[in-house]
Amino acid sequence: MNRIKKAKLFIIGGLLSIGILLTAADHLDAPAVGGTTADITDFYAFEGANSDNTVLVANVQGLLAPGSTAEFDENILIEINIDNDGDLIEDLIIQAIPRNGIMYFFGPYAPTTTGLNSVINEDAQYLGQVKISKGTNAITSSFNGISYFAGLREDPFFFDSSQFNAIIGGMAPSGFNNPGNDDFDGTNVLSIVVEVPNALLGETFSHPAGTGVQVFNAWVEAKRKQ
Amino acid sequence: MKLNNLKYIAATFLVVIGLTSCDNDDVGVTVITPILDFSGTFVQEDQMGRPGINTVFSATPEIENDFNVTIPSEQGAAFQSLFETQLAGLHSAFGATYENNILNLDITTLTTLLASDVLQVAPDEPTTYFDGANVLTGRTLTDDVIDVSLILLFGGQTGDRFNGQDTNNDGTPDLPILVTDGVSAAGETPLSMFPYLEVPHGI
Numbered sequence: 001m002n003r004i005k006k007a008k009l010f011i012i013g014g015l016l017s018i019g020i021l022l023t024a025a026d027h028l029d030a031p032a033v034g035g036t037t038a039d040i041t042d043f044y045a046f047e048g049a050n051s052d053n054t055v056l057v058a059n060v061q062g063l064l065a066p067g068s069t070a071e072f073d074e075n076i077l078i079e080i081n082i083d084n085d086g087d088l089i090e091d092l093i094i095q096a097i098p099r100n101g102i103m104y105f106f107g108p109y110a111p112t113t114t115g116l117n118s119v120i121n122e123d124a125q126y127l128g129q130v131k132i133s134k135g136t137n138a139i140t141s142s143f144n145g146i147s148y149f150a151g152l153r154e155d156p157f158f159f160d161s162s163q164f165n166a167i168i169g170g171m172a173p174s175g176f177n178n179p180g181n182d183d184f185d186g187t188n189v190l191s192i193v194v195e196v197p198n199a200l201l202g203e204t205f206s207h208p209a210g211t212g213v214q215v216f217n218a219w220v221e222a223k224r225k226q
Numbered sequence: 227m228k229l230n231n232l233k234y235i236a237a238t239f240l241v242v243i244g245l246t247s248c249d250n251d252d253v254g255v256t257v258i259t260p261i262l263d264f265s266g267t268f269v270q271e272d273q274m275g276r277p278g279i280n281t282v283f284s285a286t287p288e289i290e291n292d293f294n295v296t297i298p299s300e301q302g303a304a305f306q307s308l309f310e311t312q313l314a315g316l317h318s319a320f321g322a323t324y325e326n327n328i329l330n331l332d333i334t335t336l337t338t339l340l341a342s343d344v345l346q347v348a349p350d351e352p353t354t355y356f357d358g359a360n361v362l363t364g365r366t367l368t369d370d371v372i373d374v375s376l377i378l379l380f381g382g383q384t385g386d387r388f389n390g391q392d393t394n395n396d397g398t399p400d401l402p403i404l405v406t407d408g409v410s411a412a413g414e415t416p417l418s419m420f421p422y423l424e425v426p427h428g429i
């Protein structure tokens with residue numbers, strides 16, 4: 001029995017029983033949230049064109065076909081969390097929530113409580129807002145050195161997710177193709193982008209992987225109003 | 227800037243002058259102040275730090291749902307062993323066992339690192355998921371996070387353990403390609419300035 005046949009048998013016997021279905025970065029990652037207005041698709045963090053700034057990108061509601069009129073949900077709070085001491089608990093948050101076609105931003109600020117439930121501090125030190133962009137033109141704004149964008153954009157994620165699904169389904173014993181196919185090509189996403197001066201993002205600590213680089217932890221959460 | 231300012235700005239745009247109906251002789255002018263209600267409690271439904279963690283490592287829909295409503299400080303204790311079992315299972319499905327990866331991380335150390343689903347971000351160093359020199363210092367719009375993840379999970383110490391090799395030299399690949407999906411960032415052309423993301427398709 002050659003390795004391919006062997007692998008195929010193992011795939012059928014093993015992976016099918018594992019029963020997973022890989023999708024994407026975080027697109028449709030769980031049945032409770034997949035396809036809803038609270039479905040986070042991706043999170044990016046990178047140095048801005050101004051190297052004193054960090055850009056934070058939170059994308060939601062992915063795989064939107066061209067022409068989709070999907071909108072941000074006024075009941076969904078998008079919250080970027082920053083941990084400045086490595087204990088995996090947020091020390092600073094940046095919150096974004098839409099009202100009447102405008103995205104409102106709160107923070108970065110230190111929340112009074114951490115965890116699964118959030119409230120919005122309307123008196124946070126840093127506040128901003130930007131009209132939500134629905135077309136080609138990107139409407140942006142800036143307050144206190146922080147830049148804001150919210151609206152429809154091309155989904156920058158790229159992945160041959162269908163071939164991955166074929167692999168784990170036992171239908172592709174030779175693995176990925178070369179070249180593969182980008183299943184996210186031609187799709188849009190709802191994007192929130194903030195560019196924040198590093199001076200407002202707090203302290204750093206030594207990288208948990210032991211590389212010695214000074215970092216903070218960051219993640220994004222989608223939270224629904226009760 | 228305080229919220230009062232925000233409310234004022236919004237009000238100047240949204241002031242509505244309402245005229246009374248035609249059959250009423252009185253002409254009234256009403257100023258409607260917009261109500262921006264940010265009150266209430268917001269409860270978590272989804273969470274993400276690094277790309278693909280929940281989708282790759284959570285073996286059942288129940289685990290996927292639970293992972294999204296677990297705070298990062300509790301994810302390691304709750305999910306590391308499940309993730310290790312999953313990664314071992316993915317290897318056994320190909321008749322293999324996990325090999326320490328290019329970072330020389332064993333399966334327990336790797337899944338411990340990845341189970342806490344946060345993205346490390348270096349404000350004073352090059353930001354990248356992995357660029358050959360820097361690792362897990364951020365994520366740019368063009369980082370090939372899928373290939374990096376596949377290499378870390380399936381690449382072994384060389385990074386190309388499962389890359390379609392023809393091990394018996396019969397002209398046919400004997401090993402599957404599992405360390406790259408064959409899709410690069412070539413089709414992505416983000417802007418060099420804010421907001422960086424490309425214009426949407428089909429507008």
